[in-house]
Amino acid sequence: MRYASPNAVSAMHRVGISANAVGQTLAELGIAETAARHAFERLEPVVEEFEQTADVTLLTRTIPTLKRTGRQVSVTGGVVLLRDVSELRRRDRLLLTKDATIREIHHRVKNNLQTISSLLRLQVRRLKSEEAISAITESVRRIRTIALVHETLSREAGEDISFIEIVRPLLRLVEEGLQSADRPVKFSVIGDGGRLPATIATPLSVVILELLQNAVDHGFPEGSKGGSVLVTLGQSGDGQLSVRVIDNGQGLKSDFEMAKVTGLGLSIVRTLVTTELAGTIQMRAATVADSTKELKIARDGDGTVVDLEIPIVGE
Ligand SMILES: Nc1ncnc2c1ncn2[C@@H]1O[C@H](COP(=O)(O)OP(=O)(O)O)[C@@H](O)[C@H]1O
Ligand SMILES: [Mg+2]
Known part of the structure; x- marks a missing residue:
């Protein structure tokens, strides 16, 4: 590494690379070198994303600088642009799990409602009064209706059905x-x-x-x-x-x-x-x-x- 811009230095600090970058190799800095190697082999810019740690994701864009002598093309060096995309990726993951979580919650609500209606049905069996029996039976039907909505919601992505x-x-x-x-x-x-x-x-x-x-x-x-x-x-x-x-x-x-x-x-x-x-x-x-x-x-x-x-x- 011959030069690191001030922004680059503070960006690296934020993702836990605190060594002085100038004079070190990418590997010594703890940055994956695969992107740089690919860029130098293919003689073209390479974009690669890698997980630096469990919660830091870096996006590197490596642009090789080329020199043409006659028909010969050689690599003289390269520029590495480093971008911290941890927050973006964290949000992507959250969005994915949010749908699954909502479905899981609807599923649990449905199960709880079914438990309540089973308990009420047990209660009905012990009752003698016609009026009480029909009142609780109607309530059971209302609860089962709401459970039905939750069951359907637990099968569909999103919040509409x-x-x-x-x-x-x-x-x-x-x-x-x-x-x-x-x-x-x-x-x-x-x-x-x-x-x-x-x-x-x-x-x-x-x-x-x-x-x-x-x-x-x-x-x-x-x-x-x-x-x-x-x-x-x-x-x-x-x-x-x-x-x-x-x-x-x-x-x-x-x-x-x-x-x-x-x-x-x-x-x-x-x-x-x-x-x-x-x-x-x-x-x-x-x-x-x-x-x-x-x-x-x-x-x-x-x-x-x-x-x-x-x-x-x-x-
Ligand atoms: N589809 C219907 N056909 C005839 N009468 C109805 C109908 N729906 C409701 N009613 C009348 O409206 C009244 C009130 O209904 P509701 O509030 O559901 O109480 P409940 O069903 O317990 O009597 C009923 O008692 C009935 O006289
Ligand atoms: Mg009625």
Whole structure:
């Protein structure tokens, strides 16, 4: 080494090379010489990165200085540019592990939620009161819905999910848990709702669960003969998500008023939609005009329509 610029000297100090560079060889300074050797052999600049210590990464750019005598080209020396890229590489590594960590956390949250719902199910088996049994069973279903979102998040990179990946298993969950054989209910879904951030997907899944539960409980109560429930998901261009849950069951009671409802289910729906999701809810009797290929409304007032409009704002 014949010359080291003042910047080079302080840069080397920072990465732990404190000897006086001038007069020493690269090897004596503790800098890998492979880059220099390659540059001198190939007669062209060589860029190489090496890990100086566990947390120092250096980027060297070695430019050979050449002399041409006739057709002969010889190396007279070279310039080594040294750059400390430790911070850059540390951030690269962090980014890689961040995704994996987030997935791992979602996985653990899912496991914890499953433990909670198992404990509650054990509790249900010891209860006698019908009301208590059905209250805790509903809670178990809500917890399983949230676990479902975390399970899906634990499989995907990043913090948003394809919403249909949650809605399909959610319909299955309701189909298994709420049906009874004497009044079969057919569930279907149209559209997919695109990708949603977890902050929207989690409360929205709980809302949809409540609406499905109500469709089964109140649309097709004991003694009725069953029917269909359809979920329609659509994203409009201006960042609105529309969700419709429609059933062709018994329909709303004549004195039904959304604002006066005191049930827990619709209270959860109202709170989550208006505060967490900043959206709107409309609930009304279905009409023949609401019929689709998947679900027929035979007469006006047979069945219930719930429409949600949710703004999707990226974080
Ligand atoms: N799909 C539906 N069809 C008919 N009635 C419904 C439907 N959804 C909700 N309702 C009415 O709204 C009421 C409130 O629902 P909710 O708040 O979920 O409480 P709960 O289900 O415990 O009664 C229900 O009792 C029912 O009368
Ligand atoms: Mg309910």
